[in-house]
Amino acid sequence: MSDAAENIYTPRQRHVLLIVALLALGALTLFGLASYLSSFLGAGILYVVLRPWFSALGHRRGWNRQLVTVLLLLFTVVVLMIPFYALSTMLFERLRNIGQYTEQVLTVVHRLERLTGVAFTSEQNVRTLLGQAASQVSHWLPLLAGSLLHLAVVVGLLLFTLYFLFIQEEAFLRNLRRYLPFRPATLAKLWEALHDNVQANVLGLVLISAVQGGLTGVLLWVFQVPDPAFWGAIGFFVAFIPVLGTPLVWGPAAIYQFAQGAIGQGVGILLVGTVVVMNVDNLLRIVLARRLGHVHPVVTLAGMTLGVGLFGIVGLVIGPLLLSYLGVLLRVFAEENRQSRAPEEVAPVADPGRLLPLAGKWCGPPEADPQPAANR
Known part of the structure; x- marks a missing residue:
């Protein structure tokens, strides 16, 4: 009798337990590195x-x-x-x-x-x-x-x-x-989506922040706020901050003008800042997303909203990328599902007269036998 202990698990059970162990260790690693x-x-x-x-x-x-x-x-x-x-x-x-x-x-x-x-x-x-x-x-x-x-x-x-x-x-x-469960064609599509989103959101974000910072400086110069070049440079940096952005600059500038008694200039800063400076962000983001990375505007805006809440400022790129990957995987699933169903679609179809209870109504009565029963 052998001294070696017999393993109590079947090969299938060992395979399942291995997958569970991999998932558990992966989840623990992600949890530890989340910050x-x-x-x-x-x-x-x-x-x-x-x-x-x-x-x-x-x-x-x-x-x-x-x-x-x-x-x-x-x-x-x-x-x-x-x-x-x-x-x-x-x-x-x-x-x-x-x-x-x-x-x-x-x-x-x-x-x-x-x-x-x-x-x-x-x-x-x-x-x-x-x-x-x-x-x-x-x-x-x-x-x-x-x-x-x-x-x-x-x-x-x-x-x-x-x-x-x-x-x-x-x-x-x-x-x-080797380890991603995708075919080479799918990996190529995922890489293309990653490249397009990085082009559209990283380079686009820098260009948008530069435009918004410049517009903020011009806005404050027009309405006679002191040191507009400095505040325009500050506007470039704060434009990277999700949701808040340049209102952190021209908002206090409007309050400053109100406190100085320049009510008209304060109102002008608020109007131009709200109508022009804030909306140029959305307009340029949509245009650059289509020009730089061929990313749909809805994917860009919805993805940034999703990503910022999950990942912070990095989510400006990761959020649209997640939605793009979702679209790519859905298309891949549809293609593979269609390929797996192809043999069923070309298989011969059974006689509908045997499948439909009312087949006689649609196909008509059966043809009469030309030979009498006695001559068979």
Whole structure:
């Protein structure tokens, strides 16, 4: 008698348990990495954006793969860092010179006091505001430190993932073809949908933000708001924020004009900002989605609404991509279902006279036998 323990499971049971174990481990992994999911999604998006350059330099020109990858990563860091560096420099410059605008700030505050009837500058209100500000700052500092650390980890993980996507590109694509349950034709359609959505939403988002920032600067210049170029640059950055966007800039500018007594200019800012600046976002997004990526406008708008709620700002690309993938998979399912039904459609059909109870009504009475029964 053998000492080896006999396995109690049948081959089919082992197969089912293996699938259950894979699903459980996959779900646990996704749950553990949920807070860093944007890193992997962002790396995938940047891979699609930078892949033509990598192919041109690494494949066609024969440059060293690691050198090309490092150059692309440096380019990514520079492109991401320069706008934030410029923004922080402009903000620090304004904060350093804020003392020059003390009188203007006090004038605005006094006007607001007269309009609202609330004494903001009374000693009691000042003490209350300072106490609340100190309490909020002490509460925000640990959160700010934690957010900066989380941001550093997210960016580092994004660059790390992007590096290996380029260095091990062939193995990555080969494993995708091996483990994804799709035919090569389906994978080609999924890749095309990914490329179209990235083109339409990444490049389109940058162009739309630039247009909105420029329009915001022109709007504030026309209605005589101080420093319109600076606020136009701020408008470019806040245009990336879903839902809120440029109203974060021209809304306070309208309040400033109201406080200065320029009621007409404040109303003009609100009207032009609402009618022109906000709607140019939707118009350009629809046009660019069709021109850059051949993505239907409904897919773009509905997908962004879906994606922002699930993934944050990365959802501006991921949301439309999910809807596009849903459409691709539905078409693939319809094609494969039609192919599987093809033999049934060409099979001979049974005599309807035997299938329909009222066949005689439609087919007529049976023909008479030409020979008498006695002659058979």
